[in-house]
Amino acid sequence: QVQLVESGGGLVQAGGSLRLSCAASGRTFSTNIMGWFRQAPGKKREFVAAISWRGNMYYADTVKGRFTISRDNANNTVYLRMNSLKPEDTAVYYCAVRTAGYAGIPGDEGGYGYWGQGTQVTVSS
Numbered sequence: 001q002v003q004l005v006e007s008g009g010g011l012v013q014a015g016g017s018l019r020l021s022c023a024a025s026g027r028t029f030s031t032n033i034m035g036w037f038r039q040a041p042g043k044k045r046e047f048v049a050a051i052s053w054r055g056n057m058y059y060a061d062t063v064k065g066r067f068t069i070s071r072d073n074a075n076n077t078v079y080l081r082m083n084s085l086k087p088e089d090t091a092v093y094y095c096a097v098r099t100a101g102y103a104g105i106p107g108d109e110g111g112y113g114y115w116g117q118g119t120q121v122t123v124s125s
Helices: none
Strands: 003-007 010-013 018-025 034-039 046-051 057-059 067-072 077-082 091-098 112-115 119-124
Touching (some): 018 034, 018 091, 034 067, 046 067, 046 077, 077 091
Antiparallel strands (some): 018 077, 091 119
16 A cells, blocks of 8 residues: 655744655655645645656746755655745645656646645744
8 A cells, every 4th residue: 555654844934944754655656756735725736846766856936946856766755845935835735656657747736646645834924
């Protein structure tokens, strides 16, 4: 059974930093794109960042330059380093693994077949 477990969320002041982790178990995802999405209260879930197995990174414009995605294929883990956090970054953050062979853009939520349960990130002003 595949499980994605996020950790590292919490409460931080504006301008602060957090590092989210997502550990996958149940199968190996070393060749799948892995990504992060987020959902703020009352809003649709949105793409944050994704990384290919080769290390190609993709970011939403809203986080570019502030967030960094990385992965450890040996440990089936993806990370999201978030710097210069803003109150508008407040959301539940989900990690996800894209289905192998999906041809859409990395930010296409529909291409992700495995999802974690989410971790809350709250940025106070």
